[in-house]
Amino acid sequence: MSELESLLRQLPAFPQPLPVLREEDLPNLPDELFLGWLNEAIESGARQPHAMTMLTVRPDGTPVGRTLILKDIDGDGYHFSTHRSSRKGLEVEANPRISFVFFWRESGRQVRVTGDATRLSEEASRRDWEGRPSYAGQPNPDWQRYTLRPDEFEFMQARLDRNHTRIEYRRDGIAWTRARVTSPAG
Numbered sequence: 723m724s725e726l727e728s729l730l731r732q733l734p735a736f737p738q739p740l741p742v743l744r745e746e747d748l749p750n751l752p753d754e755l756f757l758g759w760l761n762e763a764i765e766s767g768a769r770q771p772h773a774m775t776m777l778t779v780r781p782d783g784t785p786v787g788r789t790l791i792l793k794d795i796d797g798d799g800y801h802f803s804t805h806r807s808s809r810k811g812l813e814v815e816a817n818p819r820i821s822f823v824f825f826w827r828e829s830g831r832q833v834r835v836t837g838d839a840t841r842l843s844e845e846a847s848r849r850d851w852e853g854r855p856s857y858a859g860q861p862n863p864d865w866q867r868y869t870l871r872p873d874e875f876e877f878m879q880a881r882l883d884r885n886h887t888r889i890e891y892r893r894d895g896i897a898w899t900r901a902r903v904t905s906p907a908g
């Protein structure tokens with residue numbers, strides 16, 4: 723085993739005790755579970771609990787991820803913003819199918835949110851731009867606020883025995899169904 727491998731193997735995993743995800747406690751709507759987990763991450767004092775990996779797919783099929791900030795959640799979906807002319811902006815415009823992955827390491831929780839991205843209005847994008855801490859009075863017509871309207875969620879609650887609990891929600895029209903994911907978890 724290389725020195726690096728042995729160093730990596732010895733790193734501490736999740737803190738104890740981990741929360742337990744019980745199927746009988748699950749809400750029918752995934753937003754409710756997501757908001758509960760996000761709020762618990764915020765209350766725990768975790769740094770940037772609203773940061774996630776956003777995944778896009780290039781025209782040649784290559785998946786690409788980078789960190790973004792979740793801006794809001796409402797009836798339109800999960801809001802994010804970026805430059806339309808950035809690489810991710812061009813990728814989203816060409817293929818709006820995207821995923822977010824949140825990881826809250828203090829509680830051993832991961833959530834994948836998948837759906838279609840759509841542009842929000844110029845007005846919403848302008849307000850978002852002007853609300854940024856770096857705003858210096860200059861407009862930015864390239865700045866775009868989007869929403870991801872989810873049709874899939876996968877919630878994972880880590881367990882010390884590595885038999886992680888995973889629950890998937892899928893949307894068909896306006897109806898959500900929920901199922902336990904039973905494929906190997908890692």
Ligand SMILES: Cc1cc2nc3c(=O)[nH]c(=O)nc-3n(C[C@H](O)[C@H](O)[C@H](O)COP(=O)(O)O)c2cc1C
Pocket residue numbers: 770773788789790791792803804805808809810811
């Ligand atoms: C914590 C964190 C939050 C970030 N939030 C955003 C964001 O909300 N919007 C954005 O465009 N870039 C954000 N970035 C920068 C992106 O990760 C990325 O480097 C940049 O947007 C260029 O990505 P692209 O070349 O894939 O378009 C953030 C980076 C970090 C580390």
